[in-house]
Amino acid sequence: MFSRKQNNKASVSNDMANKQQRYEALVLALHSDIYRYAIWLVKDKAVAEDIVQETFLRAWKSLDSLKDEKAAKSWLITILRRENARRFERKQFDLVDIDDVSVIDESLSNEVQIEHRELRAIMASLSEEYREPLMLQIVFGYSGDEIAKQLDLNKNTVMTRLFRARNQVKDALEKSDTQWEVQNG
């Protein structure tokens, strides 16, 4: 009886160690992607970090429900989006625009930096319903079907939003180009 109990205990702590390993692997593999998604979703560093913390803590609590490691990313995004929605239920934060925050990679050349800053500003200026599917497509490489599933939308709606998102980015880029030419012409 006692030896059996000990075996049980050993297997329980083994399970715990396994879970811990799985969790740490999950954090290391996906925290960057999830953080970037959060940044583009809320456009604020501190809030993004908070949401990512909450997301991973929730992920830990229900880690057993994650059966397929391939689904981990979209699972985490779903938790993250829910956490973001919950934040709005709790309290509306004062958000800082992403172009005000210094998120610039110092290692890049000046020219590229300026280009990135401009693009960031344009992407940040997109409304959330356009920004989110665009991020999923560009950064996460999701297909139209996958985005539709992740955001719980109709595929046609997703494609329309993606089209409008690129249209707006293009327009904004052209506008700034002509401004540039006017200023320098």
Next chain:
Amino acid sequence: MDDLEFRRTLYADPNCTDENIIKAAADDPKKRAFIKELKELDAKMCDASQVNVPKDLASKLILRQTMHCHELSKKRNRINLALAASVAFVMGISFTLWQQSNLINMAEHAIAHVRAEGSYALDANENISIEQVNAKLASFGGELSGEIGQIYYANFCDFDNVRSLHMVMQLNGQKVTVFVVPNKAEYDNSSRSKDKTYQSQAVDFNRASLVVVGEDGADMTQAKQTLSQNFKFSA
């Protein structure tokens, strides 16, 4: 495929692998350039979106979860401890109660003894002196002092396998049987009992107990009081 639809489809997904798109692009270098331009824009947007991730974020995430687990296990340990304590408490209480309920009811045993013996002791009619009684009581460390009524019978006998003194005496005008029994842990020496013809009560005297058996209706309280006054047991 007209130009508008071509643009619309590619704006939605520059990496579209639709056959019509590929065919249309193959025939027209302008369209190929358009696709290239869009893909470049995507790549730029992807680069631009790669904001720096705080270096310690992964460690923070793991730390937070570890702390959370630690708190949980501490809470669980407390609950386990409380559970174990309650179980021990209940076991202790029930053991005490069980032991108490298992005490031998001296009064009941005395009635049974008197009934089994029948008239042998009750009908005896000797007149035993206090000195004789005291000689027998001495083995229990007891002494009878002062006058009580006539003592008809006084002899050692077996009370639940224990040597005890069996006496029949006149007490306040009633004929009662008194047992002197050395105290034992399993005796309930405050027990009382009653049946159709007899009633009985035990009185505790530190070293020994007295058990009085009288007929039903006799005044036991008074009998007990008289006995308490006249019997002395040295410590």
